[in-house]
Amino acid sequence: MGGASNDSSSSTTRCGVFELSIFVAAIVSGTACSICSKTMMELHGVGIDGTMELFTKPIFQTFGMFVGMMFxxxxxxxxxxxxxxxxGYEHTSALDNDQRPGYNTTSTNYGAIQSEKDQLLASQASTASTSNATPVWMYFFLIIPSIFDLGATALCMMGLRYLDVSIYQLLRGSxxxxxxxxxxxxxxxxxFFFQWLGVFWNVVSVILVGATAILNSNDDVDLDPNDAFWGVALVMAGAFVQALQFVFEEKVMSMEDAAAPPLLLIGMEGxxxxxxxxxxxxxxAYxxxxxxxxxxxxxxxxxxxxMNSNTIQWSFVIYFFTIFAYNLFAVLVTFMLNSIWHAILDNFRPITVWLTDLMIFYVITETxxxxxxxxxxxxxxxLGMFVLLYGTAIYNAPNAGSLKLEGQWYSFGFNLRGEYEEIELEIHEEELNREWEERQQNFKARRTSSLAERSPHTSIHTQALRGFASPKI
Structure with missing residues (x-):
């Protein structure tokens, strides 16, 4: 796909078992990353003047995130x-030379007999693979999402200084x-209209969560309400910049002629x-x-x-690996599904973050x-969390785990069955087209060589990946 699509199917991507496992892995690693980030800001260490002080270093955490991504x-x-x-990676085989630009094909097992025709096709495939490599300009082009990521992370880390991590995470759901x-x-x-309804409920949840932060600061004599307000504003600004990053990443990973593989995207951003x-x-900053x-x-x-605190060092090591894991799985979510699913991922993390943070306070730590x-x-x-989940479930229809507004009590009078049927019809047509394309590819493969026998068995993951670049945007 080369440009933006005007069909709605690109907004509603199906989520299978493999995609769901990646989504769950992103939630787990993202929870660990958020908890570790806030914990580091609550640690103490001996500074340059010999006194103990809080390790509230948002720029350092941003820097650590990028170092981890370089892996x-x-x-x-x-x-x-x-x-x-x-x-996102399909490796070229000797007899499979019918590829989309920017991607290689999963290797296939062939018979032991090799002919001159096989060698010629292998040479052609090697040439095609070289020409389909990521162009040099893409390595420099990827500075753009890294700038978005830098701005978003720095703003969010600055806001996290004044907010509880659960409120911070809920606000990022915006x-x-x-x-x-x-x-x-x-x-x-x-x-679709039902998706805009989901967005509306997300706005309501942001208002409720932001109000919670300000009310908590008013009730606590140790907290300044102005700090809470600026914390909310900074995190919201960071969420906006990160939205630019999500959409840009989706576009980059789905370009027809020079798509960037997920690991290259992460590494170059780092x-x-x-x-x-x-x-x-x-x-x-200095x-x-x-x-x-x-x-x-x-x-x-x-x-x-x-250097003066082993606790800070070990916390940074954990943060280093969790931030890389989260960025890896989050980019895979964008690649396999789309940028909306990446945003949905950030809407599910507040649940696990808040539960983990409550458990740390009441169960793990005694002080x-x-x-x-x-x-x-x-x-x-x-209440804001429930509204957030409600809005996300509405937006995610008709995928599994979503809510369809078809006149039920929770639909508030909306019946949008026609929109869901339109999406389901488009999904069905895409499946038929995909099956037809696979049959065409198999037919071409069987005609490639009379001496070499092509194995029709490839992993289900590889079969799923072959259609990833087309319906995203």
Whole structure:
């Protein structure tokens, strides 16, 4: 697919068992990442002046995130060189030279007999594989999503300083609002009315959760309501910038002539983000006035505190691996499904984050220094979470686990059965087209050589991956 599609099917991608497992892995790693990020901000270490202070270092955590993402480059080259099966990568075989640009084909087993025709086809396939490699300009082009990621992460980390991690995570769920707006008005991907209803309920949930943060700060003498307000504003701004990243990533991974594989996307975002942190962000943070020994964030003080605390070091190691795992699985969610599903992922994480944070406060720690307590305003936050899930379930129809508004009591008078039937018809037609294309490919494969016997057996994951690039946007 080369451009934005105006059909609605691209907005509603089916989720199978494999895609669901990736989605769950993203939730687990994302929960661990959020908890670890907030925990690091609550740790203490000895700074450059010899006194104990809080390790509230949002720029350092942003930098650590990008360093962790660079590990994707190592995995990318390992997958290419060792021909490891991985979503988004299809490795060229000797007799399969009918490929989409930007992708290779999963290797297939052939008979032991090799002919001159086989060798000629192998040479042609090798040439085609070389021409279909990721172009050099794409490596530089990927600086754009890394800038989005840098801005979004820095804004969210700044906001996290003033908010509980569960509220922070709930507010990040507002990303689905911005993604939906951009998919329709920027990418030209038409959304149904029931999807806009889902977006509306997400707006309501953001209002409830933001109100919870401000009410909690008003009730606690140790908290400043202005800090809570700015925390909410910063996280919302970060969610908007991250929505730009999600939509851009979807576009990049589904380009016809130069699609970027997921691991390359992650690794190059990490590379450019690390470079930008070192040469742009950290110098600005050092010279910009603030509370960290005269700077907004002093890298020398950060280094001193890091080296003086084993707890901070181990927390960073855990954060390093969880942030890479989350970014890997989250990008795979965007690749296998679409950018809306990436935003939906961020809407499900608040449940696991909040439950984990409550468990840390009441079960794991005895002093109550970590985790999050239940307050009298937590009921409002809980209501916001239910509204968030309700809106997400409406938006995700007619996929499994969604809510169809067909006149039931929870539909509030809406009956949108016609829209669901239209989507289901489009999905059915896509399945028929996919089956026809597979039969055509098998027919071509059987005619490739009279001496070599092609095995029709490939993994179900590979079969599923062959259609990933077409219906996204």
């Amino acid at each position: 994707g480059l190592i995995m990318h080259w390992a997958v290419l060189v060792l021909k490891i099966p991985f979503p 990303g689905i609002i911005f993604v939906a707006l951009m998919k329709q008005h920027v990418l030209g991907d038409r959304l 590379f450019w983000g690390t470079l930008l942190c070192l040469v742009v962000v950290y110098p600005l 010279y910009f006035p603030g509370e960290d020994h005269g700077s907004y964030e002093d890298p020398f003080n950060t280094y001193e505190m890091f 109550g220094d970590f985790g999050e307590p239940w307050t009298k305003f937590s009921v409002v936050q809980l």
